[in-house]
Amino acid sequence: MTDSSQFLKYFDPRLFSAELRAKTKDGALKEMVELVAKGDGVRDKALLFEMLSRREQLGSTGIGNGVAIPHGRSLAVVDTKVVFARSTKGIPFESIDDQPAHLFFLIVAPPQDKRNEYLPLLGKIAELVQEKSARDALMAVEDWSGLRSVVSEALGEK
Amino acid sequence: MSTMSSTLSDKLDRIFRLQDLDIMLTEAQDPERKREEEEMGFRMGTIEKLTAARSRLLSQIDPRDLRLYERIAKRHKHAIVPVEDRTCLGCYMALPTSAVSLRTEPEQLLTCENCGRILYWLE
Ligand SMILES: [Zn+2]
Numbered sequence: 001m002t003d004s005s006q007f008l009k010y011f012d013p014r015l016f017s018a019e020l021r022a023k024t025k026d027g028a029l030k031e032m033v034e035l036v037a038k039g040d041g042v043r044d045k046a047l048l049f050e051m052l053s054r055r056e057q058l059g060s061t062g063i064g065n066g067v068a069i070p071h072g073r074s075l076a077v078v079d080t081k082v083v084f085a086r087s088t089k090g091i092p093f094e095s096i097d098d099q100p101a102h103l104f105f106l107i108v109a110p111p112q113d114k115r116n117e118y119l120p121l122l123g124k125i126a127e128l129v130q131e132k133s134a135r136d137a138l139m140a141v142e143d144w145s146g147l148r149s150v151v152s153e154a155l156g157e158k
Numbered sequence: 159m160s161t162m163s164s165t166l167s168d169k170l171d172r173i174f175r176l177q178d179l180d181i182m183l184t185e186a187q188d189p190e191r192k193r194e195e196e197e198m199g200f201r202m203g204t205i206e207k208l209t210a211a212r213s214r215l216l217s218q219i220d221p222r223d224l225r226l227y228e229r230i231a232k233r234h235k236h237a238i239v240p241v242e243d244r245t246c247l248g249c250y251m252a253l254p255t256s257a258v259s260l261r262t263e264p265e266q267l268l269t270c271e272n273c274g275r276i277l278y279w280l281e
Contacts, residue, residue: 054182059200063198078280
């Protein structure tokens with residue numbers, strides 16, 4: 001259904017941070033919203049941040065093993081986007097296992113999702129980070145092209 | 159995070175907030191959607207905080223705008239839809255030139271003449 005090249009189109013070299021400065025959950029969300037806005041098609045950063053914080057009120061998107069996948073739909077964005085960000089020290093994210101989050105994938109989509117891409121994408125990323133080898137590789141990624149190869153390799157193996 | 163009013167009028171901004179919140183509430187209350195997220199490893203708790211936020215937001219919205227939104231939301235999953243290439247992406251009808259020219263009127267919510275949904279411009 002989704003091969004790696006289809007999947008990689010949601011990533012953008014501008015939407016990448018090898019080291020977040022933030023030390024708090026809110027700070028991390030804000031920093032990632034700033035990153036999304038570096039790409040095209042973000043209408044409103046405040047609206048996007050509000051949606052993401054509200055989603056956290058429903059339950060943390062920190063899924064454990066040092067991974068958080070904040071996500072949601074908002075009128076603030078025109079297309080589906082993925083941010084990859086990392087924190088070597090880790091950021092408290094109210095995760096399921098109470099451990100700090102190191103790896104972040106932020107996924108945002110417009111409410112009207114013509115090709116129905118958002119949920120499969122979310123599922124694919126959630127699946128990718130289940131593998132310890134993928135998480136280790138993501139922790140070692142140095143730049144955008146490194147991320148690209150880890151992501152495509154992880155998907156290509158399937 | 160205070161740059162928002164430069165991109166959207168306050169009027170549209172509050173209605174946008176409401177739709178974002180309503181989409182989240184709908185998904186959180188859809189058993190199948192909830193199960194999908196839980197299977198992916200996400201926690202889906204109670205919606206109390208979101209409904210409280212919704213009530214606070216409603217008190218800030220112009221009652222006329224709110225009536226309009228709620229009337230449309232009863233009929234359509236998305237009350238607010240984008241316009242692309244002069245076409246309403248709710249019903250896919252082309253908009254008349256008169257509607258397109260009203261686009262510069264920031265204090266007015268524009269609706270599609272055909273389906274009635276509130277419009278916003280993508281570009
Ligand atoms: Zn229409």
